[in-house]
Amino acid sequence: MEKHGVPTAKCLKVSKENLDEGYKFLESVKAPYVLKADGLAAGKGVLILNELQEAKDELSKMLDGKFGAASATVVIEEFLKGIEVSVFVLTDGEHYVLLPEAKDYKRIGDGDTGLNTGGMGAVSPVPFCTPDFLNRVEERIVKPTLKGLKAEGIDYKGFIFLGLMNDGGTPYVIEYNVRMGDPETEAVMTRIEGDFADLLFACADGRLNEVHYAKSDKTAVTVMMVSGGYPEAYEKGKVMTGLDTLKDVVAFHAGTAFDAENEVVTSGGRVIAVTTHGDSIEEARTKAYREVEKIHFEGANYRHDIGLDLMRMQ
Ligand code: GLY
Secondary structure, three states, X not given: OOOOOOOEOOEEEEXXXXXXXXXXXXXXXXXXXXXXXXXXXXXXXXXXXXXXXXXXXHHHHHHOXXXXXXXXXXXXXXXXXXXXXXXXXXXXXXXXXXXXXXXXXXXXXXXXXXXXXXOOXXXXXXXXXXXXXXXXXXXXXXXXXXXXXXXXXXXXXXXXXXXXXXXXXXXXXXXXXXXXXXXXXXXXXXXXXXXXXXXXXXXXXXXXXXXOOEEOOOEEEEEEEEOOOOOOOOOOOOEOEOHHHOOOOEEEEOOEEEOOOOOEEEOOOEEEEEEEEEOOHHHHHHHHHHHHOOXXXXXXXXXXXXXXXXXXXX
């Protein structure tokens, strides 16, 4: 990102060899301090610390294997403040389309409390993603990113998931993923009008500039139902009832299976994502919770506040 002029947090990669440089970098940025394991850590390798000494101590512990081999190298980042949003791009390497954006709710508990999860719900569109904001995303992030890929000799066709921070109307990149997001996809896909396969064929053929693509004006709200205990240990095999009573929803089965009696049972932590639509967040979330309450299984858990923060912002 630095090389290709994409706005992001200031950062430094630290290993045992340049630990002193890491300490100096921590002294040069303001609290809170963000330490990220550079390797894959199942979404758990990030620490956000308020005290400088604590940050230095944790940096040293991470390099000593706090997250195993994943933290043999640690990225120290300047803390970005603001609200996160996920923006999705489909590119054929030359052209791109901006798919609908979504806000994800990552913590397990209401009011953004508790452990990080794969995502407990999503809302699309996101009210602060005004045409002006999205224009800034395209000019400052999407275009330099695609130009950067080309400059690096990477012929990339597919999705780019931009994890962004909106700091007072200015977008910064927190992360890129080369996939869609979960549970953002469960909201976003339902707002793409027309034949999605056409978009994918056009992407593969380098014709994304030729296809017609439109987004629905409806608001989609997705609520993820999870097993009790998730994101830590949870039990499987709980019989699910109420699925045949759902109305006007798209219910995405994630961690479900049939048992020997052909009943639907839970078979994972993230069990089912329920998406509904409305003319406003309020309407869509009222419907979503009405339907979620019809689904029963032992230990079922979900967040009750998906979309509330965005409604308060409107
Ligand atoms: N919901 C975040 C992700 O898919 O990475």
